[in-house]
Amino acid sequence: MYRFQISASTQTGEFIGIVGSTGELGLWDIKKCVPLRTSPDRYPLWWTDTEINFAPSLDSGKTQTVEYKYVRIDSNGSVRWEAFGFNRWLPIDPENQSKTIVVDDGAFGYLQPYPFGYFIEEPAATMRPKEESQQLKIVVIGSSVALGYKAWLLRGWTWLLAQALQEKYGHELANVSEVGANVTRTINRFASVVIPEKPDIVIIALSLGNEGLAYCLPHERRAIQRRFESGLQQLVKMTRNIGARPILGGVYPNNDYSPEHHWLLKDTHNRMVNWGTPVLDWLAALDNGQGRWKDGISFDPAHPNTVGHRLMYESINLDLFAIDKSQLAKEKQRFQQPNEVIVYLDNAGFYVSSCIEEKRLRIVNPSQYTYTIAPYWQEIQTALKNKAGLFPGIYIAKSAQPETLPFFAVQEDRAIATTVDIPPGADLEYSAAFNLFSPNNSNLLFYDGHLGILQADERHLWVINESDNEYNIHPMWQEIRLALKAVPPGVYEDPLHPDIPFRTMMIGSKGLESRVKAPPKSAVLFQYKCKLSDISRVAILPLGDRCAVRMMLYKMEYDGPAFPFDLTRTTKIADIADIIENRFYDMWNPAFLHYNPDEGRIYHSKWSGLSFAHEVEDTDDPINDMSPVHERMRLRYSARSERFWYTIKNCDKVIFVRTGIADRGGAMDLVNKLQKNSQGKPFHLLLLSPQSSDEFLDLPHVLHYNVEFNPDRMYDDLGHWMYCTQVMRGILQSLGISSKNLFWCPPNPPKDEVKG
Known part of the structure; x- marks a missing residue:
């Protein structure tokens, strides 16, 4: 008995029919096709309303094949066949005639080389057990591929493996997989579906596809990869905790993967095979070299067909299961022994111990002397590489201690690359940052494969840089700015190095509002200090006369998105005053703009x-x-x-900066216009020009420095550019402006907050 179903979009008055090579399907006569039906709640799925029972052929002992196609028929009787060329087909097995099989044909017009169907009620499997002493209980927990989806009668790689293991070793296999399962769901289900089976072996068969890898934003891919890997390791640990041996199902293709996805797929595979857990390697058999399925072995982007499932099964080395319970008992005993090992111990009692499975390292110094763990201390580095089982990447301290580095970096050879001082009396515990990427850790705010931002609690943030380069984190980095909206607003700073530039993180209701730097191979802990309203944030707004101020702010890394006068030439200070008085109206009015081809400039009339x-x-x-x-x-x-205008409205104080020769009257006029338009905010007009400061003596709000910043010379001479930058930095520092209180404007301010 067979029920057919297919997904098809139709117009009003159209319906889907099926016609094929047997009498039950009309013998290819459209007039005798079998109509399908749909319903509002299940559309665009169409299905046969009744079960079709194919009459057996004369040679009733053999499986026969039925060929067929779907057609779309409109209200006028016009017919559209779903495709030309080869037909759909399915096997008719006399043994299954008494059972109902749902034939799921995917989408109209997409003909599969192999069919997919399943029993409405799966027949109970009958296993012929061998001697009890040899029999093992194997549990497979995974997703739809592990359930056999898109293989005929769900007889996928797991079903084939079950038959082979029962026949060869007498092992029993139970499949507790679930459609759509990812690592988080599987971790949550583990206790209820795996433990009651009392397994000897657990095969964990999940995919990066179900983590959302194919469709997530590019900057989210590495975070998904890390969560997946961390989740697999957590499942391995859970399996060992119940005394069973874990085996990992390998990663496999997806037809929606790009070259970057393929790289991540191979990267995860290469790491998995180094975890000390057996891995079922499927990539070699299934991957077309681009992260997608080889031709003819997939049913849809995410699933193999019957042939693909068989290739997965044939890739499994059955010798992995050639073990008995006595071997498993020894393995269980080994993993249940205390897993903290002494890596190094000297005569003064200084020691380093490692919990390999937990990826933790403990360093205890009971002596009265400071110890320094450094790359040049070969004795301890050799011990670490041979015994500690460190995970390459960043390790962070469980609790930051004064005058102690809260992290260290581990190289690929598993040696510590960072110099760490261990003061007298210290008892420090470091944990791999990898542990923080657990799928159940909702505090991971951002990760791009190198930079991770995690919320330790409501008052602490970790910024972890696993790369060899400094990371420059700023409000124009939209993904990070938005990710930090989840953090309570306020001022956060590095308590160990509060005076280092760019170690103050300001977070507002719209996310990140300051620039922060993360050194190479580092972890910086930011601690909540105060409310944003408790500090006075100063905005720097350039007012011409050329781009010198913008250039120097760029080298100081105080720059942000451009303001109106950053990249213009404004030779008259009176123009600046009038433009601001007019709130920039007409600044870009085409009626006043005239192009000079000889100079390549646009002038304003x-x-x-x-x-x-x-x-x-x-x-x-x-x-x-x-x-x-x-x-x-x-x-x-x-x-x-x-x-x-947004900056003026939202900062606490403004420094307007203008270069070039100015006059007293022009400065007074500009100050008056600024005072009218500064919304009551305290401000100064900082004039930087090669002229006597006496010209501006006693002018309220005006500060003058007798200096010259020529952008042409800066462009031509980097040394001069850097010299000017240092002079400018000194001026700003004398005014109390630094990265600790600088106001940063977002690139796209909220429209409702622009006007005062």
Whole structure:
């Protein structure tokens, strides 16, 4: 008995039919096709309303084949066949005629080389046990592929393995897999479905596909990979804790994987085979070299077909199961012994111990002297490599201690690459950062394969950099800025090094609001210090006359998204005052913009001192058509002006900075205009020009420094650029401005917070 079903999108009045090579299916006569039905709650799934019983052939002892196709028929009787060429087919086994098989044919128009069907009620398996002393209980816990999905009658690799193990060794296999299972779901189910089976061996067969790898955002892929690997190791540990031997099902392809997915797939496989746990290696048999299934062995992007399942089974070395209970008992005893081993011990009582499975290292110094673990201490490094079983990556301290580095880095050869001082009386415990990537750890905020940000608790954040390069974390990094919205707002700083630049993290309601640096191979603990409102954040807003201020802020790494005057030339201070008075209206008005082809600049006719040199691109034709330039300027400068007003509204104090020669009257006028538009915020106008400061003596809000910052010379001479940057840094420091209190504007301020 057979029920057919297929997924098909149809128009009003259309229906799906099935026609085929037997009388029950109309002998390829469209007029005799079997109609399928659907329902609002199950559409676009169509299915046969009644069961079809195929009459056996004269040679009734053999399996016969029925061929068929689906057709789409409209209200006028017009027929559309789903495909030309080969037909769908299914085997008709006389032994199964008394049972009902659902034939799931996937999607209309996509003909599979091998069919997929399953019993409505799976027949009870009958196993012929051999001698009790030789028989082992094997449990498979995994996802739909482990259940046999898309293999005919669900007789996938697990079913084939069960038959072979029963026949060869007398072992019994129970399959407790679940459709759609991932590592989190499997960890949560383990106690209820695996432990009652009292297994001797547990095969853990999960996929990166069910973790969402194929469809997640690119920056989330490495986090998914780490969670998957951490979850597998947790399942391995859970298996050993119940006295069973773990075996890992390997990773396998997915037709939605890209080259980067393929690299991650191989990367995970290579790590798994080094975990000391047997791995069923399926990649070699299934992978087409690009992370996708080889031709003809998959039913859909995520599942192998009958042939693919057989290849998976044939890749399994049955010798893995050629063990008896006495061998397993010895293995169980070995893993149940205390797993903390002494790695190093000297005559003064200083010792290092390791809990390999937990990926923890303990360092105890009862002496009155400071010990230094460093790459050059060969004796302890050799002991660590041979005995500690350290996991390559970053280890972080369980609790940070004053004057003690809260982390160390482990190289691929499992030696410690970081110099760590162990003070007298210290008892330190370090744990691999890998442990924090557990699938049940909801505190992982961000991970891209090298940089991880984790919320230890409501008052502490870990920033872990596993790479060989410094990470520059800033509000323009959208994924991180948004990830930190989950953290309570406030000011967080590195309690061990509070005065190092860029070790203050400011988090607001919209996420990250400051720049933070993470050194190579490091872990920095940020501790909550105070509310954002408890500090006075200072904004730096350049007001021309050229791009010198922007260039120096860039080298200081105080720069953020651009403001209106950052990349313009404004030779007249009066123009600046008038532009601000007019809230930047007309700054990018096409009626006032005129292109000078000889100079390659755009001049402004309303404000004659204003011009633009960076707006015309190579693909533009500004002489004949300025409209693309006008539109680009509208988008750029409207966004920059919004940032300008947002910054004034949301900071606590403003430093307006202008270079170039100025006059007293112009400075007074600009101060008056700034005072009207600064929304009552304290501010200073910082003038930087090669002229006497007497010109601006006793002007309220005005600070003048007799210095010259020429952007042309800075471009030509990097040494001069860096010298100017140091001078500028000194000026800002004298005004109390540093990375600890600098206001950072987001690249896209909320519209409702722009206007005052």
